[in-house]
Amino acid sequence: MKSSFCVLFILFSSAITFAQNDVQIDGRLKPHLDNFFDYCKEYKIDYYDKLFELKNIDVVDTLHLSPQASTLGMLTRDKNNNVENIVINWVALLDQEILKVVAFHEFAHYFLEYEKHICDDCGKIMAIVNTSYFDIVKDWDNQVKMLFEESPILKRRKTVAYLDQDSD
Ligand SMILES: [Zn+2]
Helix, strand or coil: CHHHHHHHHHHHHHHHHHHCCCCEECCCCHHHHHHHHHHHHHCCCCCHHHHCCCCEEEEECCCCCCCCCCCCEEEEECCCCCEEEEEEEHHHHHCHHHHHHHHHHHHHHHHCCCCCCCECCCCCCCECCCCCHHHHHHCHHHHHHHHHHCCHHHHHHHHHHHHHHHCC
16 A cells, blocks of 8 residues: 555656746746747647747857857757757847847747748848848837748648648
8 A cells, every 4th residue: 555655656746847847938038938929829829838848948148149140049959859948149138129039030930830041131030130120120010920920830730721621
């Protein structure tokens, strides 16, 4: 009797540990993440499970920095190639508008499954570089609409819906 109690207890406590497998989120990125998730809800995109597969959403001082081109953010992966962290260069914190664009860009890589960029420098959130963050922020609502409506995760959903219809 005593041993079965122990097994049960271990199972129970490991379930709790799993549920508490929390992701560390830098407070300076949290408002942007909450805002991004509001859009996910609007577009019915699940983000909850994916969020808890991450370890950190963090601001770091280890990304490449130079006057010509800095890496403002990136996803880092574990040895199995699964995304582990979303990291933002501290330099993006110097301007709230740049931070907003960079944060949405990196969140979209992960949560909206943008594996590639859509262009070199076309003034959209998912461009490789942006010469003018200001232009994007000026047109923010429209930019976010494009980001979500043209996202790989929603495009895939549309294809599946189409295939379903087709098989009727
Ligand atoms: Zn990117």
